[in-house]
Amino acid sequence: MPHESIQTLLNANEEWSQSIIKDSPTFFTQLAIGQNPKILWIGCSDSRVPESVITASKPGDIFVHRNIANQFHLNDDSALSVLTYAVKAVGVEHVVLVGHTNCGGAAACLQAAKDAAADTDASQPETPLTRWLSPLIGRIQSLELSTCSAAEALNKVVETNVHMQVDNICKSEPITTAWADPNAKKVTVHGWVYDLARGRIDELVCREAKHDENSA
Amino acid sequence: MSQLPLNAAEDLINANEEWAQSIIRDNPDFFKDSAAYPQTPKVLWIGCSDSRVPAAVVTASMPGDIFAHTNIANQFHSFDDNANSVLSYGVDPVGVEHVVLVGHSGCGGVIAAIEAAAAGPVEPHNPLTRWLNPLIRLVRTLDLRGLPEDEAVAKVVEANIFRQVDNICNSEPIVTAWAAGNNVFVHGWVYDLATGRIRELVVRSLPSVCS
Numbered sequence: 525m526p527h528e529s530i531q532t533l534l535n536a537n538e539e540w541s542q543s544i545i546k547d548s549p550t551f552f553t554q555l556a557i558g559q560n561p562k563i564l565w566i567g568c569s570d571s572r573v574p575e576s577v578i579t580a581s582k583p584g585d586i587f588v589h590r591n592i593a594n595q596f597h598l599n600d601d602s603a604l605s606v607l608t609y610a611v612k613a614v615g616v617e618h619v620v621l622v623g624h625t626n627c628g629g630a631a632a633c634l635q636a637a638k639d640a641a642a643d644t645d646a647s648q649p650e651t652p653l654t655r656w657l658s659p660l661i662g663r664i665q666s667l668e669l670s671t672c673s674a675a676e677a678l679n680k681v682v683e684t685n686v687h688m689q690v691d692n693i694c695k696s697e698p699i700t701t702a703w704a705d706p707n708a709k710k711v712t713v714h715g716w717v718y719d720l721a722r723g724r725i726d727e728l729v730c731r732e733a734k735h736d737e738n739s740a
Numbered sequence: 741m742s743q744l745p746l747n748a749a750e751d752l753i754n755a756n757e758e759w760a761q762s763i764i765r766d767n768p769d770f771f772k773d774s775a776a777y778p779q780t781p782k783v784l785w786i787g788c789s790d791s792r793v794p795a796a797v798v799t800a801s802m803p804g805d806i807f808a809h810t811n812i813a814n815q816f817h818s819f820d821d822n823a824n825s826v827l828s829y830g831v832d833p834v835g836v837e838h839v840v841l842v843g844h845s846g847c848g849g850v851i852a853a854i855e856a857a858a859a860g861p862v863e864p865h866n867p868l869t870r871w872l873n874p875l876i877r878l879v880r881t882l883d884l885r886g887l888p889e890d891e892a893v894a895k896v897v898e899a900n901i902f903r904q905v906d907n908i909c910n911s912e913p914i915v916t917a918w919a920a921g922n923n924v925f926v927h928g929w930v931y932d933l934a935t936g937r938i939r940e941l942v943v944r945s946l947p948s949v950c951s
Contacts, residue, residue, distance in 0.1 A: 529782040530838050530927065534938060536800040541936030556846055556933040561791035562748035569826050571781035571834075572774050572803045574796035579752045580759040583792045583936075586752075590808050592825045602811045602822040604867035606789050609812055613848065614791075618749040626775055629829070652824035714749055721775035723760035725753050 561587045564610040566603065566689070567622040568594040568629065573718050575622070578725070587614055592656055593629030594622060596689045598696060611698040615709055619693060622725070623686040624718040630681045633657050637664040663688055682717060686728050690715040694731050703733035774803060781807045784830040786823065786908070787842035788814040788849065793931050795842070798938065807834055812868070813849025813875055813900065814842060816907040828913045831924060839908060839924060842938070843901040844931040850896045853879050878903055901928040901941055909944050918946045 544551050564587045565575045575586055589606040596603050610616045623630070636657065660681075667684060669677040693699055693713050702708045715729040763770050784807045785795040795801070795808045809826040816823050830836045843850075853872050856862070857879040864870040875896075882899055884892040905928040908914055917924045928942040 527925070530840070530925070533783065533799045533801070533840075534940070537798055537936075537938045540798065540800040544936055552936045553934050555792050559791045559848075563752060569807050569809050569830070571779045571805060571807045574794070574801065574803055574806065574808065576794035576797045577801070577803060578756055578759060580755045581752070581794070581797070583794055583797060585791060586794065587789055587791045588794070588810050589789050590810055591822050592829055595822075600822055601867045601871045602815075602820055605812050605871035608866065608868045609848070610789070618747075620749060620752070628778070628833070651828065652821040653828050656821045656825035712749065721771055723756075723763060723771040723774075725756045727753065 555584050559584055559587075559614065561585055561614060562617045563587065564589070564607065564614075564616045564619045565622060566590075566594060566596055566606075566619065566693070567718075568592070568624055568627060570624060570627065572626075572720055573622070573624050578718065578723065587616055592653070593627055593633070593660060593685065594624075594689060595656065595660070596621065596692045596696070597659060598692055604696065604698075607693070607696060607698050611702055611711060617710060618712050618714060619699070620714045620716055621686060621689045621693060622716045622718055623682045623689075625679065625682060625720045627678075627682055627685075629657060630660070630685055631678055633660045633664055634669075634677060634681050636661045640665065660685055660688070683728060686715040686717060690729055690731065779804055779807070779834065781805055781834065782837045783807065784809070784827065784834075784836040784839045785842060786810075786814060786816060786826070786839065786904070787931075788812070788844055788847060790844060790847065792933055793842065793844050798931065798936065807836055812871055813847055813853070814844075814904060815871070815875065816841065816904045816911070817874060818907055818911065824911065824913070827908065827911060831913045831917050831922070837924060838927060839914070840927045840929050841901060841904045841908060842929045842931055843897050843904075845894065845897060845933045847893070847897055847900075849875065850893055850900060854884070854892060854896060875900060897930060898941060901930060904928070905942055905944060921946070 567573055567575055567590050569590045569592055575588055587610045589603055664681055690713055702711045713731045716725050716727055718725050787793055787810045789810045789812055795806050807830050853875040856876045864873050879896055905926055908926050923946040926944045927940055929938050929940055931938050
């Protein structure tokens, strides 16, 4: 039956909402008044990394943007509008950029970089997906991966990607503006990796406003 | 007990640790298996970034069930590489069978678009106003005169869902899939914040051909 998976979701939603109301009758009506999450999660669309499930979070906890390979491009209105709204209208205190092991997008970029180096794929037709991944492919081409196993190379790409996207976020207008203003609400930017094999989040990097000159 | 300053990010990492341990207690191989095989979700959820509508929580789903993309006001713009790359990758290679476009009551992006439409034509000047421009134009086509605010918002929330479903059905990944006989269903859903319930507004699929 084509709609089986959909009907399952709708039934599960009904049971879930009823169980919440039984335990906490005003949960939804209170939440309908407004949101006040402290966290913006920028992560991968991968089905194995549902941000609220893996952090046991409730509706209202995490403002979220998920895309292929957890990118933050400075010319992407989608991610920029999320960050702008999250920092300025919603008032989040932490932006977490979350990559993960076994990322299909990262693996595709690794392959594309190898193909470009071997010149086996002279001209690929340009598609939204190839355009979307081209900054990461470019970055991979500058990595030294020749002595890495396939698994090590992918992990190195996943981590490099997290650092790269955190750098982009820290250069964005909402963050640079917040950090330049000593009276603005404190916003911290984190780079995390979710390890699928352990179900665990590891922090790679954490960046904050600096009010002294030229800190690294 | 002294009040320690709250760090929401640390709390999240701690909660993740407890969650992972609880999963392993019940199912020791869950994570190893998850890492060993590619993902095979049947559903792509395109929804709003709003913290109150976490896809996997409101559908009581497990990791692996739902491929997800969220942005301000659950938009699907034909010219947006971000959403288009998710849809393209979701259809192939991931192989989802359903795309659900999910709007919700009380959407902040919708409210902002209604206010902007009422304020009159203004050249979009930042990523957020540029992002909302198509929605603002949609609002201007609707008759909201005399409607109390919550009804106006509800009307725009629904019109937005129908419009984004159209955009998805006209997109290259869906047009291509349907032309190849791959019957990916496209659904328009609305999530009611006040009740926690999802309601299906519309479903579109490969037009059937009489043989």
